[in-house]
Amino acid sequence: MRRLAVIALPYLWLLALFLVPFVIVLKISLSDIAVAIPPYTPTLDLSEGWAGIRDFLSGLDFENFVFLTQDDLYWRAYLSSVWIAFVSTLITLAIGYPIAYGMARAAPEWRPTLLMLVILPFWTSFLIRVYAWIGILSSDGILNRVLMDLWIIDAPLQILNSTNAVYVGIVYTYLPFMVLPIYATLEKMDDALLEAAEDLGASRLGAFWLVTWPLSRGGVVAGCFLVFIPAIGEFVIPSLLGGSDTLMIGKVLWEEFFSNRDWPVASAVAIILLLILIVPIVLFQRNEQKQREREG
């Protein structure tokens, strides 16, 4: 009896507030937009019995999905979201790996402090960390003034409200997600392996490529997915730092819903976004499983 209560409470909660809403999105993505409250048709009318259900089902179609393939705004937004997420992931890796490597090589008594310094920004508001860059990147911002004072540039660079600013924002806010898994694998590594490689004649760089890098690959893959997956659906960063030409699907969905009030199309955009995300999520799960097996 008690066992049933423990299971039932979170189970029912998630059914009602996770699964059911998701089914509703699926259903609305198959409906048509209408000038009504709520602004779509058909709505299920159970008072008419089977006839109501039949009318409801015959009103559903894939029109919105066909619409998404015809208007090139949508597929360009999907492609550019994936591309922006991909490029940001590579930059985050290039910056994050040396940090994780330096942390793992630091004296053991320093490591908890360094770890805390990486985690601390994660507890700080995401919105504020994105906001901080507006004052730095704007045309009369700090970066431009420093560069102009140093005579490196003579006209301010237009970084804010461009895709480059979106890269900066994603790399900055997701950096801890890259550093932590890589650090976790590097920290466990046995230094004796490197000494052995060097004793056997490998150069320092050679030892890194032959020993350290392969051993840290699990952490690298995990870190990349932890940045790549959420970056695809990102909304805050493109809407605060991006320009009008920065297309990202999270922003498109938001505008479709709040500005155009086209709920069926917004729902269809959401469904396709999920289908795209399934691939990296499955790959990520598989990588995690492999890591766990390796650790026994």
Place this chain on the structure above:
Amino acid sequence: MNRFSWFNATSLTLGFAFLYLPMVILVIYSFNASQLVTVWGGFSTRWYGELLRDEAFLDAAWVTVRVAVLSSTLATVLGTLAALTLVRMGRFRGRTLFSGMIYAPLVMPEVITGLSLLLLFIGIGLDRGIFTVVLAHTTFSMCYVSVVVSSRLATFDRALEEAALDLGCTPAQAFRLVTLPIIAPAVISGWLLAFTLSLDDLVIASFTTGPSATTLPIKIFSAVRLGVSPQINALSTILIGMVAIGVIAASLATKRRAVLAERDTRAAERAEG
């Protein structure tokens, strides 16, 4: 052998400068007397004063705190139960679906979670406001709590519980007297995580709230869209300060507990020897 090199030192210095400089600049400019946020006009605390007199911000802060306390508490209860279900209940019908529903919200884009919950609330005719935001925040943060708590439960020595049962505890007593104290640190960090996630959330709150309940992130977002404002810098500084104090206090407490535990172990060893 010490392998810490100049390369390591440089990458750590640059890395942490990248992580912290933007926030340092933000904090410095919150004390700027000038209205122009990018020009230094002397030291002043005037923006803090204006912030504290701004009713709209204070209201939003109060809404946010209430939502965060309610949702993180609910999420901690539900998330702990979910963790017990995942780790302790063995096989039951629908377990795969259950673990799927626990892990899916962790990777679900916020725009989709927000959209789907809003469509649910409209579908069942629920008036949107603080209550619906609490429901939404509880739903996604309980999944984080359950991940944190279940990793603690997985490494837990079941023999301790069995001993309590052998010594005459009822299962409920064993849970309260043995299990709960051992998983307590994980439950507390789960609560803190849920609290922070709720304080921080813009997207899901924007979808699920109504005109009566504007949270602080929604207020900040609409102010920031118009550009940089020194008031937002002041507000950010206060929030960053609270987080820094909280995290440092927590890490000092952990360190102190570790030192005390070590002293106890030593004392016990000496007593035995």
